Amino acid sequence: MAFLQAGKKGNQQANPVLWFEEKFRECTRPIFDKKLRAAYLSALHLESTKKQKTFDRTLQFWTRSAAIYSTYKACQFRVLFVKDQAEKERIWEEQHEQAADKVYSLCYDLKGFFLKTAQLLAKPDLSPMAWVKKLIVLCDQAPQTPYSEIQRVLEEELGQPFGDVFERFDEKPLGSASVAQVHRARVKGAKNDVAVKVQHPGAHDLMMTDIRNQKIFAHFLQRFDLQFDLISVLDELEQQVEYEFDFRREAAAMDRIGTSLAAVNRGRSPITVPRSVPGLVTRRVLVMDFLEGTPLMLMADELKRRGINPDGRLAKLTKRNILKDLSSAYGQMIISDGFFQADPHPGNILINKTGKVCLLDYGQTKELSEELRLGYANVIVALANRDPDEVGNAIRSLGIKTISRDAGAEDPVQLSMLAQLLFDTRMPDGWEVANPFGDNSILRFIKVEKLPKELFFIVRVAQLLRGLSVGMGVPFSVAEHWKPLAMEALKNSPSARVDDSEIWINSGADSLRELAWERRRRLRKNGLFQAVSKTRTRRRRKRNRASV
Numbered sequence: 001m002a003f004l005q006a007g008k009k010g011n012q013q014a015n016p017v018l019w020f021e022e023k024f025r026e027c028t029r030p031i032f033d034k035k036l037r038a039a040y041l042s043a044l045h046l047e048s049t050k051k052q053k054t055f056d057r058t059l060q061f062w063t064r065s066a067a068i069y070s071t072y073k074a075c076q077f078r079v080l081f082v083k084d085q086a087e088k089e090r091i092w093e094e095q096h097e098q099a100a101d102k103v104y105s106l107c108y109d110l111k112g113f114f115l116k117t118a119q120l121l122a123k124p125d126l127s128p129m130a131w132v133k134k135l136i137v138l139c140d141q142a143p144q145t146p147y148s149e150i151q152r153v154l155e156e157e158l159g160q161p162f163g164d165v166f167e168r169f170d171e172k173p174l175g176s177a178s179v180a181q182v183h184r185a186r187v188k189g190a191k192n193d194v195a196v197k198v199q200h201p202g203a204h205d206l207m208m209t210d211i212r213n214q215k216i217f218a219h220f221l222q223r224f225d226l227q228f229d230l231i232s233v234l235d236e237l238e239q240q241v242e243y244e245f246d247f248r249r250e251a252a253a254m255d256r257i258g259t260s261l262a263a264v265n266r267g268r269s270p271i272t273v274p275r276s277v278p279g280l281v282t283r284r285v286l287v288m289d290f291l292e293g294t295p296l297m298l299m300a301d302e303l304k305r306r307g308i309n310p311d312g313r314l315a316k317l318t319k320r321n322i323l324k325d326l327s328s329a330y331g332q333m334i335i336s337d338g339f340f341q342a343d344p345h346p347g348n349i350l351i352n353k354t355g356k357v358c359l360l361d362y363g364q365t366k367e368l369s370e371e372l373r374l375g376y377a378n379v380i381v382a383l384a385n386r387d388p389d390e391v392g393n394a395i396r397s398l399g400i401k402t403i404s405r406d407a408g409a410e411d412p413v414q415l416s417m418l419a420q421l422l423f424d425t426r427m428p429d430g431w432e433v434a435n436p437f438g439d440n441s442i443l444r445f446i447k448v449e450k451l452p453k454e455l456f457f458i459v460r461v462a463q464l465l466r467g468l469s470v471g472m473g474v475p476f477s478v479a480e481h482w483k484p485l486a487m488e489a490l491k492n493s494p495s496a497r498v499d500d501s502e503i504w505i506n507s508g509a510d511s512l513r514e515l516a517w518e519r520r521r522r523l524r525k526n527g528l529f530q531a532v533s534k535t536r537t538r539r540r541r542k543r544n545r546a547s548v
Helices: 002-014 016-032 034-081 085-110 113-121 129-138 147-158 203-224 230-244 247-264 296-305 313-337 370-385 388-397 412-423 453-472 478-491 516-525 529-547
Strands: 166-169 180-187 194-199 276-281 285-289 339-341 349-351 357-359 365-367 401-404 446-450 503-507 510-514
Touching (some): 034 085, 085 113, 247 365, 313 370, 365 453, 370 453
Antiparallel strands (some): 276 285
16 A cells, blocks of 8 residues: 555655546546536535435424413413302413424324334323323324335345235235334235335434434423423433434344244233234334234224214223233233333234234333332332332432422322323323323422433323223223232342241232242242352351351
């Protein structure tokens, strides 16, 4: 390399005119070479268009968000001068109706990450009902990628002509979300249909722009209105969105969860999980089992079609069974395995002909550390026992930092209510909504200064399951449902407290005693029997020396 550079330098010194002419031709090639000029202009146009879209998107977000926020602050100031409670409620209801239209327009027009935001907000226990009615329809309304572009992406990713892979391929997608759209197809030589998930070109850049804008807005809200650690939440979401754009990771997660649930339940998993098709998974394409069923959001219409009263006894029993099966699966995923699908919104849930739950979309998954898994198990047991002091100790052990808004110490009851709102589907007594901006919000009394970002998707699952519970009109507590699983996880933990002759596990009203032979078998299983035997020997020798 040094020899070539020396040669070039020698040529420059030997004939500077020729060297100058060569450099001039290199610099002017884009001007006189038509193909090169076209390539340069095309690249420049694409870059300028991309920057313009980013600027326009950012401007629209801030203009619209500021308008919505300012109307709420104005309404908040207005009701201060209204004494009649009924009139206050009317004013707020009118404000929610007007704001719902604006929020819907913002999410619908910008799409991208705002569709995920709509999914988070469209929960009857979290947002005003006017918002829920508007935003619930946005689950599958992302812009569709043209069929010709879908074919191009498939051929690029699979490395084969489109017709060599698929015997049949439906042009109209089954659904289109913020990251990808899904088509029904049949692979050549196969007997069953498959679902083909194809990533939207350019979706990644839009999502990252949206997240950056929302993080700045979250800083503002956290500073002046909502006393909650929103930044950690959005940091975790940002990382997960990056993961969502690698379908190889999604396929591995989906297969892992399906295999685990089948193994634990001896082939009778409480939910159905699709499996990926080997050899047809790439970063931007995922081919998997096609699951047929009724979307959960359309279940009431399906019940009417079958002649069943959606509000009747049989319908409520069906809804309770759906919640029970879904919660059982999530209890096993989170507490037993520590690896779970983190997006159980209604658009990802189907009910098949036999009434079984089918869970779709494994782009958002989370793996918990052993410490975090057992810490959450402690929280579940404490919430099920309804012991405020126990709950407070359990959530502090997770790394959650809170500050009382009063000068005094934190009220254990308020802290327990906060934990219930974060981690359980049962609402605290006397509560109907968990609106964090409401006048009676627990966040008005306790500030969540730090929420470890690793906890966000546990909170998200609890919130989405609560939304299903409230939306179906079926009261349900995952803490009570998951308590046996949590106790089992703590009991089998290598760090479980071991007594000399027996072990007691606090279970509220009852205490379960572990017999000596059961304890020995458990210790051998966890590889701790020898260590405990040595500890006993040391204690016995110490007692003997003391008696002498």
